[in-house]
Amino acid sequence: MTFQKKYDVIVIGAGHAGCEAALAAARMGCSTLMLTMNLDSIAVMSCNPAIGGLAKGHLVKEIDALGGEMGNVIDRTGIQFRILNRSKGPAVRGTRAQADKQKYRLAMKEVVEKQQGLDVKQGLVERVVVEDGKVIGVETNIGVQYQGSAVIITTGTFLKGLIHIGLVQYPSGRAGEFPSEKLSDSLRELGFAIGRLKTGTPARLNGRTIDFSKMSMQPGDDPPPFFSFTEKGHPLRQVPCYLTYTNERTHELIRGNLDRSPLYGGVIKGVGPRYCPSIEDKVMRFADRDRHQVFLEPEGLDTEEYYANGVSTSLPYDVQEKMLRSINGLEEVEIMRSGYAIEYDFAPPTQIRHSLETKRIEGLYFAGQINGTSGYEEAAAQGLMAGINAALKIQEREHLVLARSESYIGVLIDDLVTRGTLEPYRMFTSRAEYRLILREDNADLRLRQKGRDIGLVDDAAWDVFTRKMQSIEQEMARLRTTRVKPGSAVNEMLEARGTTAIVEGTSLEQLLKRPELGYGDIVTLAAPSEPLAPEAAEQIEIQIQYEGFIQRQLDQVERFSSLEGKKIPLDMDYAAIPGLTTEVRQKLMDVQPASIGQASRISGVTPAAISLLIVAMERKKRGKVAG
Numbered sequence: 316m317t318f319q320k321k322y323d324v325i326v327i328g329a330g331h332a333g334c335e336a337a338l339a340a341a342r343m344g345c346s347t348l349m350l351t352m353n354l355d356s357i358a359v360m361s362c363n364p365a366i367g368g369l370a371k372g373h374l375v376k377e378i379d380a381l382g383g384e385m386g387n388v389i390d391r392t393g394i395q396f397r398i399l400n401r402s403k404g405p406a407v408r409g410t411r412a413q414a415d416k417q418k419y420r421l422a423m424k425e426v427v428e429k430q431q432g433l434d435v436k437q438g439l440v441e442r443v444v445v446e447d448g449k450v451i452g453v454e455t456n457i458g459v460q461y462q463g464s465a466v467i468i469t470t471g472t473f474l475k476g477l478i479h480i481g482l483v484q485y486p487s488g489r490a491g492e493f494p495s496e497k498l499s500d501s502l503r504e505l506g507f508a509i510g511r512l513k514t515g516t517p518a519r520l521n522g523r524t525i526d527f528s529k530m531s532m533q534p535g536d537d538p539p540p541f542f543s544f545t546e547k548g549h550p551l552r553q554v555p556c557y558l559t560y561t562n563e564r565t566h567e568l569i570r571g572n573l574d575r576s577p578l579y580g581g582v583i584k585g586v587g588p589r590y591c592p593s594i595e596d597k598v599m600r601f602a603d604r605d606r607h608q609v610f611l612e613p614e615g616l617d618t619e620e621y622y623a624n625g626v627s628t629s630l631p632y633d634v635q636e637k638m639l640r641s642i643n644g645l646e647e648v649e650i651m652r653s654g655y656a657i658e659y660d661f662a663p664p665t666q667i668r669h670s671l672e673t674k675r676i677e678g679l680y681f682a683g684q685i686n687g688t689s690g691y692e693e694a695a696a697q698g699l700m701a702g703i704n705a706a707l708k709i710q711e712r713e714h715l716v717l718a719r720s721e722s723y724i725g726v727l728i729d730d731l732v733t734r735g736t737l738e739p740y741r742m743f744t745s746r747a748e749y750r751l752i753l754r755e756d757n758a759d760l761r762l763r764q765k766g767r768d769i770g771l772v773d774d775a776a777w778d779v780f781t782r783k784m785q786s787i788e789q790e791m792a793r794l795r796t797t798r799v800k801p802g803s804a805v806n807e808m809l810e811a812r813g814t815t816a817i818v819e820g821t822s823l824e825q826l827l828k829r830p831e832l833g834y835g836d837i838v839t840l841a842a843p844s845e846p847l848a849p850e851a852a853e854q855i856e857i858q859i860q861y862e863g864f865i866q867r868q869l870d871q872v873e874r875f876s877s878l879e880g881k882k883i884p885l886d887m888d889y890a891a892i893p894g895l896t897t898e899v900r901q902k903l904m905d906v907q908p909a910s911i912g913q914a915s916r917i918s919g920v921t922p923a924a925i926s927l928l929i930v931a932m933e934r935k936k937r938g939k940v941a942g
């Protein structure tokens with residue numbers, strides 16, 4: 316049967332990508348349907364009960380700045396918040412939170428269900444329906460067809476998911492859930508290339524059988540930081556994590572059973588996550604290390620389950636138990652859910668454009684783990700952008716592509732569509748060439764306006780932002796124009812902070828440039844009429860103290876922007892460009908770069924090839940003008 320209502324946007328999957336995609340499309344005014352296999356597993360955290368971390372925290376703040384949901388939900392359901400790398404420079408600090416996994420899931424379920432313009436339904440999608448190269452809907456396993464002008468696929472690890480525990484294997488999308496067996500066949504029939512990747516997760520342990528007294532306690536920050544720029548509070552009780560270590564005995568057990576590890580051995584065909592390696596991988600790759608960290612992370616306030624972070628494994632159950640019991644504090648531990656590896660189908664992401672729309676089928680978008688990424692934040696970021704772009708296309712507005720110089724989301728998507736990925740891709744600060752201007756603290760300064768322009772930032776959030784901007788501007792002006800005279804009180808403070816005394820009138824701005832001083836010291840010399848909010852004060856401190864570095868990076872962006880601005884026409888005929896090698900020509904045809912900047916980032920595309928491409932573009936333009 317064909318369902319009576321016709322939607323603008325249909326989202327398949329209700330994981331981290333699916334929820335953001337559906338919310339964005341609906342909030343932008345599109346009638347939207349989110350179809351998912353099981354309504355009880357909306358926004359489930361398949362692996363670690365945590366959001367954020369290095370570079371991932373940046374993504375969450377950018378999602379929030381654009382008007383996405385992840386930051387709000389984790390603020391409401393987090394049970395421990397920390398800023399990682401606090402002692403390092405502001406560019407590499409990352410906010411991380413432990414989540415109450417079930418409360419996170421239920422909170423997101425409530426948000427999507429209450430969203431106006433969004434229908435949420437249970438259904439297993441098996442086929443994408445296409446007519447004349449354009450998507451027109453989807454069909455479920457019980458024969459219901461839903462019609463939509465755009466379809467966003469966000470199916471995570473579910474496409475032909477196959478779980479491995481030791482040498483036992485069985486089809487599953489995630490522990491305890493069905494796989495999606497037919498959808499990737501439908502994509503293959505439509506001409507998409509499909510690859511295979513793998514990932515793994517550790518066992519979940521019974522907290523009543525863990526001796527925490529043998530471990531070191533890891534409390535969160537007090538006060539806990541926020542992800543959302545419109546912070547509303549942390550309603551849940553905050554709890555600690557615990558740290559212990561593997562030892563030589565653990566490693567011996569692992570080495571002795573490697574032939575039974577599908578993650579390490581050759582049983583799994585898919586490529587695994589180099590950046591979240593299994594304990595088998597770590598023991599073999601870092602053979603000189605006599606121990607590895609294991610963090611015991613609570614899965615929630617109302618459960619005894621603990622996530623054993625650091626010992627992701629696909630070893631057989633009996634070896635998992637022995638290995639865990641060899642660890643200090645886990646001698647008596649009971650496994651509640653065993654660790655496992657999963658392999659799954661993905662669609663190599665050079666098949667999509669920066670808008671996340673597929674090149675092959677108009678109106679069809681891919682987002683999240685289906686594009687070869689790993690991680691909730693990477694998935695959510697893509698989901699948000701796919702939802703935004705599907706809505707913009709339906710409204711006949713120009714799509715939104717974020718530049719590498721303005722966001723980690725831009726880096727993520729550009730990396731995927733330009734270079735593809737042969738292994739699960741996760742975000743790192745080292746992937747961003749303009750790290751100093753892409754900080755967590757200024758994500759709102761970079762992206763709030765864009766979120767507002769597309770209609771995702773509501774009046775209340777916009778008001779918070781404009782007030783913050785005003786207070787920063789006013790305070791910057793005050794610091795520039797207020798001078799302090801040398802005097803005993805001033806110089807005593809300066810000397811106490813280990814910096815030289817002043818001998819003439821000096822502006823507060825000049826003083827704040829000194830690395831020994833913080834904004835807190837400056838206001839003791841001359842306070843503003845109204846005290847500043849901490850995030851505005853932080854912004855001022857960073858902008859003034861890192862001004863030189865920031866300016867240098869902005870100059871670099873300016874230099875490269877001319878390459879990014881040189882747009883390559885969609886109908887560029889690479890086969891007709893003389894002088895290109897077959898390899899370069901093939902890569903350009905596969906990726907279809909949007910600009911000379913993007914073309915220059917494709918691996919193997921040389922500066923000489925770029926020159927030939929620029930000449931060909933000039934010729935084409937002149938030909939058109941002459942024609």
Ligand SMILES: Cc1cc2nc3c(=O)[nH]c(=O)nc-3n(C[C@H](O)[C@H](O)[C@H](O)COP(=O)(O)OP(=O)(O)OC[C@H]3O[C@@H](n4cnc5c(N)ncnc54)[C@H](O)[C@@H]3O)c2cc1C
Pocket residue numbers: 327328329330331332333350351352353356357358359360361362363438439440441469470471472473474488489495498514515516591655656657682683684685688689690691694695741
């Ligand atoms: C075992 C395991 C280990 C992992 N380890 C790590 C790790 O170490 N580090 C890390 O960063 N990330 C890890 N992850 C990945 C992380 O869970 C995902 O990257 C993230 O959840 C992907 O989000 P998503 O929205 O793309 O997909 P998911 O969160 O997987 O959501 C997919 C959604 O699609 C639905 N669905 C699937 N097929 C269909 C269909 N045909 N019809 C309707 N609905 C469908 C599902 O029901 C689900 O709601 C791991 C995941 C697993 C399963």
